Amino acid sequence: MEDKFKVAVLVGSLRKDSLNRKLAEALAGLAPDNLAFDFVEIGDLPLYNPDLDDGDVPAAWQRFRSDIRAVDAILFVTPEYNRTVPASIKNALDVGSRPMGESVWNGKPAAVATGSPGGIGGFGANHVLRQSLVFLNVPAMQQPEAYIGGLMNLFDDDGKIAKPDTEKFLETIMAAFATWIARHVDR
Template structure:
């Protein structure tokens, strides 16, 4: 059985990030031939095209981790109706220099959670626009716009009973998407 390595990019640095909790919980819903590894993005320098010829070690690490993966999972917060700057910074680093994008062709899923009912939907739409430009085939349906409210997580930090079936349905579609599109 082929093993699928998924690079998980969480667009939040907050210690108690709801999006990191979702990333951890949803990974447990995947079949055993899928493994999820969160990539670190908080230690990247700000993107500067002048550095393309000699990227920082942290940038090289990010590109290696993305390149080694079969697929991507973006779990993003919403900041001011868009994606967090730290996420955009990571995307820019791993897509450069031009023609050497680590993202290209990697199938992706996009999910997120926000305190407001619609916040992550706006961030996800912006992210999907960026991913389309980078030639990242992205699962379109179902979309997952979670609201951080009582019952989202159970006491163990897993997805609570109210959302488990819905999120398992998403995971099943994501798995099929990756298997269809992963090189």
């Protein structure tokens, strides 16, 4: 039997009871069996400063870069802050893309899911993130799009998806992501 594809999950919300972290956990739980998930923390990454790559590279950067190098693909799950991505996601992109010529992102397939309590489901953050992924040579899955609105009412008391139609949609997203990864990862 072929090994599972290793997928790093990056959650843009750092809040303890983050609805986007619950969404990420739900997505991982609804994925096909050929995907294995590793939630890679980004809240401890010092802000990117090129001077730090010339000396004592922060241990958190080293850990993060190593974690991303070790996976086949990336699942980004993030809220929208001020019509863009949270600083945690942008900083993770920057830390992983440097030093110049040593990007850990290069060629790794990705999926982007954004969630919000409102109806547009983080549409702005989703598209801003995709702009960076194009530059970083990260092939981002195009369809189905994952703008998940109404997060406040999406989960039951156990953190499970409370709406069967939404659960089915999230399964569809993860099945498409598994196919996307297989298409882009040489084995």
